[in-house]
Amino acid sequence: xxxxxxxxxxxxxxxxxxxxxxxxxxxxxxxxxxxxxxxxxxxxxxxxxxxxxxxxxxxxxxxxxxxxxxxxxxxxxxxxxxxxxxxxxxxxxxxxxxxxxxxxxxxxxxxxxxxxxxxxxxxxxxxxxxxxxxxxxxxxxxxxxxxxxxxxxxxxxxxxxxxxxxxxxxxxxxxxxxxxxxxxxxxxxxxxxxxxxxxxxxxxxxxxxxxxxxxxxxxxxxxxxxxxxxxxxxxxxxxxxxxxxxxxxxxxxxxxxxxxxxxxxxxxxxxxxxxxxxxxxxxxxxxxxxxxxxxxxxxxxxxxxxxxxxxxxxxxxxxxxxxxxxxxxxxxxxxxxxxxxxxxxxxxxxxxxxxxxxxxxxxxxxxxxxx
Numbered sequence: 001x002x003x004x005x006x007x008x009x010x011x012x013x014x015x016x017x018x019x020x021x022x023x024x025x026x027x028x029x030x031x032x033x034x035x036x037x038x039x040x041x042x043x044x045x046x047x048x049x050x051x052x053x054x055x056x057x058x059x060x061x062x063x064x065x066x067x068x069x070x071x072x073x074x075x076x077x078x079x080x081x082x083x084x085x086x087x088x089x090x091x092x093x094x095x096x097x098x099x100x101x102x103x104x105x106x107x108x109x110x111x112x113x114x115x116x117x118x119x120x121x122x123x124x125x126x127x128x129x130x131x132x133x134x135x136x137x138x139x140x141x142x143x144x145x146x147x148x149x150x151x152x153x154x155x156x157x158x159x160x161x162x163x164x165x166x167x168x169x170x171x172x173x174x175x176x177x178x179x180x181x182x183x184x185x186x187x188x189x190x191x192x193x194x195x196x197x198x199x200x201x202x203x204x205x206x207x208x209x210x211x212x213x214x215x216x217x218x219x220x221x222x223x224x225x226x227x228x229x230x231x232x233x234x235x236x237x238x239x240x241x242x243x244x245x246x247x248x249x250x251x252x253x254x255x256x257x258x259x260x261x262x263x264x265x266x267x268x269x270x271x272x273x274x275x276x277x278x279x280x281x282x283x284x285x286x287x288x289x290x291x292x293x294x295x296x297x298x299x300x301x302x303x304x305x306x307x308x309x310x311x312x313x314x315x316x317x318x319x320x321x322x323x324x325x326x327x328x329x330x331x332x333x334x335x336x337x338x339x340x341x342x343x344x345x346x347x348x349x350x351x352x353x354x355x356x357x358x359x360x361x362x363x364x365x366x367x368x369x370x371x
Contacts, residue, residue: 044100091141260332
């Protein structure tokens, strides 16, 4: 009877005790979260209740397994397996707790500061810090798991002696990976590019959607994702429209006939902008910037508070101004001129010979006069 009750008491007691402690801790966290309000640390710590219960259960089983007298001939292997699970679950718990602390810190900073640029910079930094902490915890956990094997502990001295050679070989083999990692840290703390920034890379316009230690993802306006190594942003030039002030100036070009009413177009541009909510009211203008034998180029200048609004203002001005020209001044639209060229007034009135009529051929002069 003892051989049956002892394993049940040890195993069942560990599970029941784990569930009771986990329920009590979760209840305390929920009450603390209800008092502190939205996005508090206690509410975010509830995400770690599963790894916490796993750590607690495995620790209880690891400590009381010898008292259960189950499979004594395999006690060493079972103990090592429990140790490995305990190390892995502990690493999982640490990562969850670190993530909750980082997210809480970012939420408090975002609520206290209204500057979008500073908030995006801090968000980029805390995200990369969280990834670095997760990577470090993972490496330490794997190392601790390997050290549970006696053969790995015996080989530690030889590995330590050859650490210099291994470091050189690993550095040469992972040169690009290390370069990307250092570039990621440089981007995070050098404030070169942040999450949410509007950038133009390789002719593609988009928003920075994700930054890791090795790669960066840009979400384009048509919902495509461009993934590139972070070293690209350290070694090559790119446009960051969110750097500094988000205000932007845009231009719209029109090709019109030489007879187009420029002053009326300027007044119509002002009326269009007054009806456009995306225009910030800072500045506008319309000027003739170039001409060709058939058309002249008119440039409309507009402003907006950010890249999204400048796009809206530009397409609105282009659409409404072309429609106004079509309805009110159709002669101002560009066209192919197939008519004969007009002659100068002096030639038309007969004050000078017409160049389009043949002239009589005069006899050559001999230089001796007429006889």
